[in-house]
Amino acid sequence: MESEVVIKAKAAQVASREIGIASTEQKNKALICIAELLEKNTENIIAANMQDIEHARTHGMSEAMLDRLRLTKSRIEDMAAGVRQVVDLQDPVHISLKEICRPNGLKITKVTVPLGVVAMIYESRPNVTVDAAALCIKSGNACVLRGGSESIHSNTVLVRILKQGLQQAGLNPDSAALLENTDRALVQELLTLRQYIDVAIPRGGAGLIQMVVRTAKVPVIETGSGVCHVYVDKQADLDMAVRIVENAKVSRPSTCNSMETLLVHTDVAADFLQKLIPVLQKQNVEMRGDILAQKAGTGVKAADDTDWGQEYNALIMSIKTVASIDEAMEHIRRYGTKHSEAIVTEDTAAAERFLQEVDAAAVYVNASTRYTDGFEFGFGAEIGISTQKLHVRGPMGLEALVSYKYIIHGQGQIRT
Amino acid sequence: MESEVVIKAKAAQVASREIGIASTEQKNKALICIAELLEKNTENIIAANMQDIEHARTHGMSEAMLDRLRLTKSRIEDMAAGVRQVVDLQDPVHISLKEICRPNGLKITKVTVPLGVVAMIYESRPNVTVDAAALCIKSGNACVLRGGSESIHSNTVLVRILKQGLQQAGLNPDSAALLENTDRALVQELLTLRQYIDVAIPRGGAGLIQMVVRTAKVPVIETGSGVCHVYVDKQADLDMAVRIVENAKVSRPSTCNSMETLLVHTDVAADFLQKLIPVLQKQNVEMRGDILAQKAGTGVKAADDTDWGQEYNALIMSIKTVASIDEAMEHIRRYGTKHSEAIVTEDTAAAERFLQEVDAAAVYVNASTRYTDGFEFGFGAEIGISTQKLHVRGPMGLEALVSYKYIIHGQGQIRT
Numbered sequence: 001m002e003s004e005v006v007i008k009a010k011a012a013q014v015a016s017r018e019i020g021i022a023s024t025e026q027k028n029k030a031l032i033c034i035a036e037l038l039e040k041n042t043e044n045i046i047a048a049n050m051q052d053i054e055h056a057r058t059h060g061m062s063e064a065m066l067d068r069l070r071l072t073k074s075r076i077e078d079m080a081a082g083v084r085q086v087v088d089l090q091d092p093v094h095i096s097l098k099e100i101c102r103p104n105g106l107k108i109t110k111v112t113v114p115l116g117v118v119a120m121i122y123e124s125r126p127n128v129t130v131d132a133a134a135l136c137i138k139s140g141n142a143c144v145l146r147g148g149s150e151s152i153h154s155n156t157v158l159v160r161i162l163k164q165g166l167q168q169a170g171l172n173p174d175s176a177a178l179l180e181n182t183d184r185a186l187v188q189e190l191l192t193l194r195q196y197i198d199v200a201i202p203r204g205g206a207g208l209i210q211m212v213v214r215t216a217k218v219p220v221i222e223t224g225s226g227v228c229h230v231y232v233d234k235q236a237d238l239d240m241a242v243r244i245v246e247n248a249k250v251s252r253p254s255t256c257n258s259m260e261t262l263l264v265h266t267d268v269a270a271d272f273l274q275k276l277i278p279v280l281q282k283q284n285v286e287m288r289g290d291i292l293a294q295k296a297g298t299g300v301k302a303a304d305d306t307d308w309g310q311e312y313n314a315l316i317m318s319i320k321t322v323a324s325i326d327e328a329m330e331h332i333r334r335y336g337t338k339h340s341e342a343i344v345t346e347d348t349a350a351a352e353r354f355l356q357e358v359d360a361a362a363v364y365v366n367a368s369t370r371y372t373d374g375f376e377f378g379f380g381a382e383i384g385i386s387t388q389k390l391h392v393r394g395p396m397g398l399e400a401l402v403s404y405k406y407i408i409h410g411q412g413q414i415r416t
Numbered sequence: 417m418e419s420e421v422v423i424k425a426k427a428a429q430v431a432s433r434e435i436g437i438a439s440t441e442q443k444n445k446a447l448i449c450i451a452e453l454l455e456k457n458t459e460n461i462i463a464a465n466m467q468d469i470e471h472a473r474t475h476g477m478s479e480a481m482l483d484r485l486r487l488t489k490s491r492i493e494d495m496a497a498g499v500r501q502v503v504d505l506q507d508p509v510h511i512s513l514k515e516i517c518r519p520n521g522l523k524i525t526k527v528t529v530p531l532g533v534v535a536m537i538y539e540s541r542p543n544v545t546v547d548a549a550a551l552c553i554k555s556g557n558a559c560v561l562r563g564g565s566e567s568i569h570s571n572t573v574l575v576r577i578l579k580q581g582l583q584q585a586g587l588n589p590d591s592a593a594l595l596e597n598t599d600r601a602l603v604q605e606l607l608t609l610r611q612y613i614d615v616a617i618p619r620g621g622a623g624l625i626q627m628v629v630r631t632a633k634v635p636v637i638e639t640g641s642g643v644c645h646v647y648v649d650k651q652a653d654l655d656m657a658v659r660i661v662e663n664a665k666v667s668r669p670s671t672c673n674s675m676e677t678l679l680v681h682t683d684v685a686a687d688f689l690q691k692l693i694p695v696l697q698k699q700n701v702e703m704r705g706d707i708l709a710q711k712a713g714t715g716v717k718a719a720d721d722t723d724w725g726q727e728y729n730a731l732i733m734s735i736k737t738v739a740s741i742d743e744a745m746e747h748i749r750r751y752g753t754k755h756s757e758a759i760v761t762e763d764t765a766a767a768e769r770f771l772q773e774v775d776a777a778a779v780y781v782n783a784s785t786r787y788t789d790g791f792e793f794g795f796g797a798e799i800g801i802s803t804q805k806l807h808v809r810g811p812m813g814l815e816a817l818v819s820y821k822y823i824i825h826g827q828g829q830i831r832t
Contacts, residue, residue, distance in 0.1 A: 017773070021772055021773065100793065100794055102792070102793075102794060106783060106787060108793060113775075113805075115805050115806070116775070116805065194629075198805055198806075199805075199806060213610075213633070214633060217629070217630060219635075219636075219804060219805075219806045220635075221806075237828070240828040243828060243830050244828065244830060246830075247830035247831060248830075251830070251831055251832075351825075355823045356437055357433070357437065359529075359532070359821075360821065361821060361822060362821065362822045362823075362824060363821060363822070363823050363824065364823075364824045364826060365823075365824070365825055365826060366825070366826040366827055366828055366829075367522060367824055367825075367826025367827075367828070367829040367830075368826075368829065368830045368831050370830070370831040371522060371824065371829070371831055372822075376518070376831065377516065377518075377524060377822070378516055378518060388635060389529075389531050389532065389614055389615075389635075389819035390531070390614075390615060390635045390637075390806060390807040390819065391806040391807040393819055393820055393821060393822075394821070394822050403805035403806065403809055404809055405775075405776065405777060405778070405779060405809060405810070406777060406778045406779070406788075406793070406809075406810050407771045407778075407779050407780075407781075408778060408779065408780045408781070408783055408787065409767075409781055409782070409783075410780060410781060410782040410783025410784075411782055411783075412653070412656040412659060412660065412782055412783070413782075413783040413784065413787070414659050414660060414662075414663035414667070414783075414784045414786070415663060415667055415784050415786040415787055415792065416667075
């Protein structure tokens with residue numbers, strides 16, 4: 001007997017062949033139907049979500065996590081609006097990237113094609129279900145969705161809507177499938193199905209991402225784990241640096257593009273921290289610093305070795321003083337996750353070294369790391385932020401979900 | 417105590433930071449020095465290679481395999497010429513792919529960067545050592561090379577030359593490292609070193625590639641396994657089809673872009689096979705067919721289920737008759753390796769369906785599958801042929817060895 005995961009992955013592969021060659025109009029029609037169905041079914045969605053919320057609450061989920069899980073009328077409207085935004089994006093498949101005419105008369109065209117079947121592995125936020133499926137549909141991919149067990153009721157209703165929308169547009173409803181059994185063994189099985197799954201994309205905390213990376217036999221796009229640093233150089237504009245550090249830490253601490261560790265040059269550490277500390281204290285930021293940082297202001301606790309490289313995702317940050325840009329870059333190499341790194345400096349040469357030598361998806365001079373985001377880059381909807389170097393790096397839009405193939409027209413050519 | 421593999425991978429990572437920002441001139445100088453050193457050291461190389469050949473011969477290696485292992489003066493000249501060709505290719509790093517100016521004044525530039533450290537896992541052909549290293553050097557990557565144990569003496573001398581060339585150009589010799597201990601456990605260790613290795617590229621037979629794919633925790637670019645089909649449609653020009661099938665099978669049967677299975681429409685099977693069989697018999701091709709194919713001509717043996725999907729890499733082929741283009745495409749889906757697939761037909765609609773629906777790196781109409789090759793596509797030197805869909809597909813040149821990053825210039829922007 002085949003497991004649920006094999007049955008759904010197989011069916012998704014069959015569906016992927018149909019949606020892979022569907023017209024832009026047909027895919028857009030499905031998305032428009034889905035947006036409408038989301039709005040029409042707001043009450044059903046909220047009712048299902050309430051079941052998840054009640055269950056999570058009785059199992060002791062924190063308020064912050066409950067908030068991630070919760071769907072409200074306005075959040076459902078946002079989901080529908082997000083789906084309609086995907087309608088407006090350019091269809092990324094069947095685009096001719098290159099045409100080559102060879103001396104022997106062969107005409108080689110490099111055209112974009114969907115990846116096939118995308119496995120999305122994510123945690124509690126049920127909006128990921130709709131966001132990810134919308135991007136997969138637009139890019140001609142089928143998807144197998146595996147959300148967290150805590151959002152299973154919400155996801156079940158949402159995927160029913162996805163399937164209805166697909167059907168209303170004449171597309172195969174197996175193009176969007178949900179693993180209803182959230183047993184961890186089934187995810188691990190999914191991640192080994194190289195014959196059916198073309199790529200797995202994990203979205204969530206470091207634990208989830210590492211589990212996927214370590215388990216998967218299918219190709220993975222690693223996303224989102226962000227231990228980001230801001231380095232305040234000895235030639236920084238210190239007032240600008242205060243604003244950038246505050247923004248990078250405080251504006252939305254739960255996101256992967258927030259700063260976790262401040263690096264500050266010893267020459268300016270005392271001056272800078274005296275400006276910074278009161279600003280952050282007003283925002284209730286817990287600061288953990290090395291000895292020099294602790295000396296610079298009251299209220300900085302002692303950092304220990306576990307603080308470097310820790311993704312707090314909260315109003316906590318670590319502070320390390322460094323004697324040079326080299327020491328700053330060495331720290332980033334050791335503890336960063338290749339996500340987003342920033343230098344604040346007026347020294348062009350230092351800025352250029354940092355931009356060139358720091359190995360991360362996004363490297364900033366004199367701006368907040370919080371800008372690493374598909375919308376902020378002007379790419380539109382985003383399926384995640386890749387922290388790997390193969391295939392796609394940084395904010396991933398529709399282009400992350402396509403591959404290409406070479407089609408070759410001949411007139412009987414044979415190779416000599 | 418750290419193992420050889422950890423020591424070399426770590427050193428390669430350090431070296432990768434230097435070569436990653438080296439100028440085009442410096443990298444080209446290293447390549448030119450390597451080409452000269454190869455020529456100067458021809459006798460040493462041949463002497464080392466003789467040791468490998470003797471050892472392999474006494475261990476019963478076949479003549480065909482001995483030929484793959486053998487280095488001659490002319491093959492060494494070819495290697496040096498190959499390295500010089502890489503000098504002439506455009507440097508693929510530090511290329512600005514996109515510039516985005518955001519309304520808030522942020523200037524975002526997407527620039528190509530090297531991948532970092534490339535692990536090459538390959539088999540007996542020692543020329544891969546030099547070909548792969550040359551492409552890595554040009555693209556600013558360090559490489560850890562792990563060739564087959566049977567070519568260890570040849571590879572040791574070749575890597576010594578690579579290191580000398582790097583040094584003569586002022587580059588870190590750790591940019592090219594050879595695993596001298598060819599114990600299989602060490603390859604497996606190498607494939608888990610996510611902290612040092614950015615990508616593993618296997619080159620060789622299906623067994624090697626599957627071992628790498630199944631073992632690796634580092635990202636992999638799957639290459640080269642090729643079960644390619646030619647489908648002769650009912651509306652094919654049968655004489656053209658004979659030439660294409662002959663070429664796809666016979667011109668170099670050991671390569672991955674050669675045809676393994678012929679699919680032929682039942683409407684034309686008898687006519688076509690009567691033309692084809694004598695041509696292939698003259699070339700000593702062993703044919704294994706289904707019942708209809710066996711009826712069409714004497715000398716066609718019975719195929720069994722293990723024939724479909726088998727990569728013979730030899731003058732053997734299987735023949736299957738199909739009742740429709742759908743049956744042909746279904747067979748390809750089931751048994752193909754997404755490498756190269758061809759249709760021979762005068763029917764434009766059938767050709768377009770095949771081109772669109774067949775999922776492979778290269779899909780041909782009326783041409784031999786043998787053209788899937790970096791040089792034949794006009795890309796220059798090739799590090800392998802990717803049969804996966806992520807990152808790079810089909811013939812891989814220098815662009816397969818780069819990633820990109822976003823560098824962002826601001827003037828103190830913070831996100832609201």
